[in-house]
Amino acid sequence: MGLRQVTDGPIGDEYLLARDGTGVEALAPDTDRSAIPLTGPDGLDRHTRRDLRKQEIEIAREFMGGAMWPYAVAAWGGFALWVSLFPLTMFDIVPLPIAFVISCVLATGGYVTSHEAMHSNIAQKGSKNRWVNEWVGQVSTIPIVFPFSMARLMHLEHHYHCNDPLKDPDYTDEAPNALMAWYKTWYNRQPGVDGSIHAYKRILNEMGTPEAARSLKETMVLQLVFMAVLFTMAWSGYAMEAALVWWLPRHIGLSYIRFYLSWAPHHPRAGKTGRYENTHVFKSRLGHVMSMCMETHIVHHLYPNIPNHRTRAAYFALKPILDQRGVDITKL
Secondary structure: OOOOOOOOOOOOHHHHHHHHOOOHHHHOOOOOOOOOOOOOOOOOOHHHHHHHHHHHHHHHHOOOOOOOHHHHHHHHHHHHHHHHHHHHHHOOOOOHHHHHHHHHHHHHHHHHHHHHHHOOOOOOOOOOOHHHHHHHHHHHOOOOOOOHHHHHHHHHHHHHOOOOOOOOOOHHHOOOOHHHHHHHHHHOOOOOOOOHHHHHHHHHHHHOOHHHHHHHHHHHHHHHHHHHHHHHHHHOOOHHHHHHHHHHHHHHHHHHHHHHHHHOOOOOOOOOOOOOOOOOOOOOOOHHHHOOOHHHHHHHHHOOOOOHHHHHHHHHHHHHHHHHOOOOOOOO
């Protein structure tokens, strides 16, 4: 397939430049060519697009960075709480229904903290606190049995090839409506279906890089541990605890994540590969926080170094420019 080898750094040189203070002139050359094409159905000439791009970058800079330690606290604290649910339910200290709800929240929310680590937003590569970034990512996705190495590689491929039917690893989540999208979050995980983690494994094999090979091994190990824990607990008389603390929350979390992070902000996908059209603004019935802040996911695709909790404020600051670039801003 010819997929590129990806890294865990920001997407495109413009994000590195915008973060380290290089002048916006370097980010808006006289040519229309860039790491992410400045083309779209806006009908604007080259000079207008360049001026808007300068303004856009200046505004985006204001929302990059900031205190990221809450993500580390949430990731490690959440993981510790999740692990504690096993003995707490086995010894009847915490009622199983309550533990089930907590586990569902932790399994789903863990992807948010891992997502920041995927983009090195917690600590950049080469920094003294890089280990914090990596361990936030590592522990955050264990409840959904999704190794961080695979999650990062596939998520960055999604950014590089967003909505490309052949190269975007998440394209298999596309569905004609919300009901079918929820169904596909389950269907794509079934044996023999080329979707979800099965598609990820296929793409990693096609990539053929050392990083891809390592992530496949880590996926196999984590899945074996998952099955071993479930079997051991069931054999020991704790089948319900295993099912309601790990097995079912994992599946609920995966479906919730794939609906709100993959389908909702990118539907419809067909032919929408441009910078300002591959991600859509939408209004969630559950609200901004309950939809994992994905209502303004377009900001993340434009500037992955803007933390998830700041995308909403960044969206409203960028809204006039996005409107001129042809983005449908009527939903929010």
